[in-house]
Amino acid sequence: MYNYQAIEKKWQTFWEENSIYKVGAGLPRPYKKYYILEMYPYPSGDLHIGQFRNYVIGDTRARFKMLQGYDVMYPFGWDAFGLPAEEAAIKRGIEPKKWTLSNIDVSRSTLKLMGISYDWDREINTCEPAFYKWTQWLFLKLFERGLAYRKEAYVNWCPHCNTTLANEQVGAGRCWRCATPITRRELTQWFFKITAYADRLLSDLDKLTEWPERVKTLQRNWIGKSDGIEIDFLYNGDKISVFTTRPDTIYGVTFIAVAPESELTSKIIKCSKRKSELIKYVETSLRRTDIERSSNIRDKDGIFTSEYAINPLSGERVQIWVADYVLPSYGTGVVMGVPAHDSRDFEFAMRYKIPIKKVIQPPYGEEPNGAYTEPGILVNSGPFSGIDSQEAILRIKAYVEKKGIGRSKLNYRLKDWLISRQRYWGTPIPMIHCNKCGVVPVPYKDLPVRLPERVDFTPKGKSPLASATEFIKSSCPNCGKVAERDSDTMDTFVDSSWYYLRYLDPKNETEPFSQTSVKTWFPIDEYIGGIEHATGHLIYFRFITKFLYDEGLLPQDEPCIRLFTHGMIMDRNGNVMSKSRGNAVPVGPFVKRWGADTSRITILFIGPPDKDAVWTEAGVAGASRFLKRVYNLIHENRNIPKIVQKEATPLYRSLNYTIKKVTKDIETFSHNTAIASLMEFLNKLYKSKEDPCFGYSLQVFVQLLAPFAPHIADELWSDLGNTGSVFKSKWPEWEEIEEEKITILVEINGKLRAKFTAFCDIEEEEARLQAIQIPKIAESIKNREIKKTIFVKNKLINFVI
Numbered sequence: 001m002y003n004y005q006a007i008e009k010k011w012q013t014f015w016e017e018n019s020i021y022k023v024g025a026g027l028p029r030p031y032k033k034y035y036i037l038e039m040y041p042y043p044s045g046d047l048h049i050g051q052f053r054n055y056v057i058g059d060t061r062a063r064f065k066m067l068q069g070y071d072v073m074y075p076f077g078w079d080a081f082g083l084p085a086e087e088a089a090i091k092r093g094i095e096p097k098k099w100t101l102s103n104i105d106v107s108r109s110t111l112k113l114m115g116i117s118y119d120w121d122r123e124i125n126t127c128e129p130a131f132y133k134w135t136q137w138l139f140l141k142l143f144e145r146g147l148a149y150r151k152e153a154y155v156n157w158c159p160h161c162n163t164t165l166a167n168e169q170v171g172a173g174r175c176w177r178c179a180t181p182i183t184r185r186e187l188t189q190w191f192f193k194i195t196a197y198a199d200r201l202l203s204d205l206d207k208l209t210e211w212p213e214r215v216k217t218l219q220r221n222w223i224g225k226s227d228g229i230e231i232d233f234l235y236n237g238d239k240i241s242v243f244t245t246r247p248d249t250i251y252g253v254t255f256i257a258v259a260p261e262s263e264l265t266s267k268i269i270k271c272s273k274r275k276s277e278l279i280k281y282v283e284t285s286l287r288r289t290d291i292e293r294s295s296n297i298r299d300k301d302g303i304f305t306s307e308y309a310i311n312p313l314s315g316e317r318v319q320i321w322v323a324d325y326v327l328p329s330y331g332t333g334v335v336m337g338v339p340a341h342d343s344r345d346f347e348f349a350m351r352y353k354i355p356i357k358k359v360i361q362p363p364y365g366e367e368p369n370g371a372y373t374e375p376g377i378l379v380n381s382g383p384f385s386g387i388d389s390q391e392a393i394l395r396i397k398a399y400v401e402k403k404g405i406g407r408s409k410l411n412y413r414l415k416d417w418l419i420s421r422q423r424y425w426g427t428p429i430p431m432i433h434c435n436k437c438g439v440v441p442v443p444y445k446d447l448p449v450r451l452p453e454r455v456d457f458t459p460k461g462k463s464p465l466a467s468a469t470e471f472i473k474s475s476c477p478n479c480g481k482v483a484e485r486d487s488d489t490m491d492t493f494v495d496s497s498w499y500y501l502r503y504l505d506p507k508n509e510t511e512p513f514s515q516t517s518v519k520t521w522f523p524i525d526e527y528i529g530g531i532e533h534a535t536g537h538l539i540y541f542r543f544i545t546k547f548l549y550d551e552g553l554l555p556q557d558e559p560c561i562r563l564f565t566h567g568m569i570m571d572r573n574g575n576v577m578s579k580s581r582g583n584a585v586p587v588g589p590f591v592k593r594w595g596a597d598t599s600r601i602t603i604l605f606i607g608p609p610d611k612d613a614v615w616t617e618a619g620v621a622g623a624s625r626f627l628k629r630v631y632n633l634i635h636e637n638r639n640i641p642k643i644v645q646k647e648a649t650p651l652y653r654s655l656n657y658t659i660k661k662v663t664k665d666i667e668t669f670s671h672n673t674a675i676a677s678l679m680e681f682l683n684k685l686y687k688s689k690e691d692p693c694f695g696y697s698l699q700v701f702v703q704l705l706a707p708f709a710p711h712i713a714d715e716l717w718s719d720l721g722n723t724g725s726v727f728k729s730k731w732p733e734w735e736e737i738e739e740e741k742i743t744i745l746v747e748i749n750g751k752l753r754a755k756f757t758a759f760c761d762i763e764e765e766e767a768r769l770q771a772i773q774i775p776k777i778a779e780s781i782k783n784r785e786i787k788k789t790i791f792v793k794n795k796l797i798n799f800v801i
């Protein structure tokens with residue numbers, strides 16, 4: 001009888017006692033390193049099925065590499081700081097630290113129950129001083145190089161909750177918690193100058209040949225390089241610079257629009273006759289978020305300043321407006337309005353009856369009703385009339401540069417990274433404010449700056465740490481006078497921008513990581529995580545890696561060779577499973593009921609790992625039956641001789657075919673089809689007990705099964721008379737021999753839809769499993785009932801739906 005409870009407990013204990021997964025503790029062998037990492041989780045409670053899937057995907061690959069003889073680094077840790085812990089703490093009245101640590105305990109024991117092969121000796125936790133000491137060290141390094149700086153910035157502010165809000169926490173201009181309309185506040189904030197790396201972050205994407213194209217495209221667009229020019233308009237003897245990618249439209253400018261919060265706006269307000277109306281408009285627009293302001297849906301609004309500027313090329317006088325569709329932080333914060341050729345400007349001009357002047361003619365075809373935004377032939381453009389847009393852009397660029405009224409300019413959409421938070425539960429910013437010396441860094445030897453406990457952290461409008469007098473009171477490292485600590489904490493994405501390096505040397509007390517450890521393990525060979533991090537974490541950690549490379553601390557400037565973005569687990573309504581949505585199925589009870597191995601097979605068999613999948617427990621019965629059959633067959637035949645029969649018996653052929661298939665499938669993250677081949681091969685084994693290759697095949701089967709169902713594999717491995725763990729054995733190799741395979745047609749309602757190859761005499765159940773794994777078939781039978789299955793041996797399978 002397959003007693004999975006006893007087996008799993010036994011082997012989990014064995015692995016732990018024998019440090020099977022300890023990095024570098026393996027048998028002597030040629031040295032090949034493999035650093036595999038999953039993005040670490042935020043410890044919000046027990047893990048759910050969606051997370052479980054990601055860890056099992058990673059674990060399967062880690063175990064496979066172990067069996068292939070690699071020295072595998074497979075660590076785990078916790079992204080422990082962050083807002084939800086504070087929210088939970090306020091709601092439940094417990095300390096964020098206590099809440100976080102108890103969540104970690106629950107999740108860790110679930111991971112152990114699942115049999116994931118992490119080296120727990122390398123566990124990290126970002127809220128421990130031993131870790132955040134080095135986050136602070138990183139901050140100081142960046143500060144030394146001028147890459148961490150302080151600046152006034154507008155932030156979203158909820159006047160009711162007394163707190164800043166991230167853009168994601170604002171919906172339709174209201175606070176996510178209390179629905180009060182938000183305002184914008186100008187506060188001094190800390191930034192990391194990621195824009196200094198914009199060009200490298202962009203061009204080095206070409207080095208990342210094993211990253212998904214989709215992620216690279218998202219990053220390219222996010223960095224948003226834009227090649228244009230700045231042109232100086234004249235205003236009261238001063239200049240107003242505008243950034244444009246279309247200098248060929250310069251003769252069509254009929255107004256200038258300035259962002260409300262730009263300095264230029266305050267300057268113009270002083271000269272304007274419409275002071276009070278202007279001030280009112282500025283206040284209203286500050287209440288809107290960037291998202292609303294640049295939305296295409298909302299009517300663009302603005303206000304005329306009653307001032308004028310002069311177009312330096314045409315000499316024409318144009319109106320100056322203040323309009324909040326102009327973003328303060330892009331280009332110069334001023335737009336030259338060309339209503340005839342830009343849709344937003346067109347809308348704006350129509351609304352306020354501003355003149356519209358055509359200067360680009362379509363080369364062929366008719367002019368549209370609205371703005372004509374494509375390139376074309378210049379008209380009404382002085383000496384440039386008659387030239388096409390492309391040529392005109394070059395000539396106008398040359399002209400303004402010669403005259404000294406403009407310059408070429410590269411602009412990036414990427415902004416500097418605002419990293420300060422007016423929150424308690426994060427890494428304290430290691431800076432001291434002295435009346436005499438200004439902002440002074442905490443000396444390295446005084447790190448860590450410890451986060452004080454028992455602080456009143458309910459939001460009051462300023463950082464909770466500001467009222468922790470014991471913490472704030474300090475002395476200036478420079479002059480020794482009484483001074484104050486910075487009261488902000490860092491964005492948690494700072495922690496995750498470098499955490500992957502700490503695993504390499506987690507206990508080092510004198511440096512964040514040693515040079516030896518980096519030389520041995522850097523970079524990550526395989527990184528597994530969600531696509532939602534494409535433009536956040538995955539850019540930040542590239543940035544910090546480049547910075548540390550420039551500091552001479554890393555041998556290369558990209559953190560990760562290969563990135564795998566896994567699909568999401570969805571609920572029946574098509575929503576992503578997540579704790580915050582309230583549709584999370586906890587994994588603990590499921591694993592307890594079915595055992596780790598059956599749960600693992602179920603989740604891997606749900607579909608290709610890079611695709612989304614709907615969670616159902618339907619597959620669990622099949623997975624459980626499969627493992628029972630594995631156990632029964634091998635356990636009963638455990639004493640059979642295992643000599644290798646290198647004859648091309650039918651079983652030997654199938655065996656070689658299966659080794660090859662499973663190996664290739666794991667390499668391409670096609671775990672579900674690998675399992676399907678194992679199921680098929682098992683059936684063949686049941687029918688081949690007389691084959692001279694039978695005993696040997698059982699042995700190899702156990703090895704092939706091991707990455708997916710590690711406990712039962714180790715149990716059967718020792719049943720077969722081997723000593724030690726199967727994970728210390730060597731992954732089987734295959735021999736290229738001709739395989740007698742047949743082609744099975746897959747039909748739906750009698751129509752041919754797909755084909756697959758299988759062993760001769762494949763059974764109906766087997767054929768059905770193989771067929772429904774084919775993406776095209778899976779797609780057409782999704783959510784539909786299969787009324788009848790018709791199976792013609794060695795020919796076809798037909799689903800009636």
Ligand code: ANZ
Pocket residue numbers: 226243244245246249325326327328329330331332333334335336337338341342373411
């Ligand atoms: C005149 C013009 C005429 C423009 C035309 C476009 C089409 P990308 O390509 O994304 O870089 N712009 C400049 N600064 C802006 C700001 N702070 N907020 C909002 N829009 C701004 O876009 C560059 C274009 O975006 C610039 O070129 C400018 O409009 C606008 F037929 O200038 B253009």
Ligand code: ZN
Pocket residue numbers: 434435436437438476477478479480481483
């Ligand atoms: Zn001082």
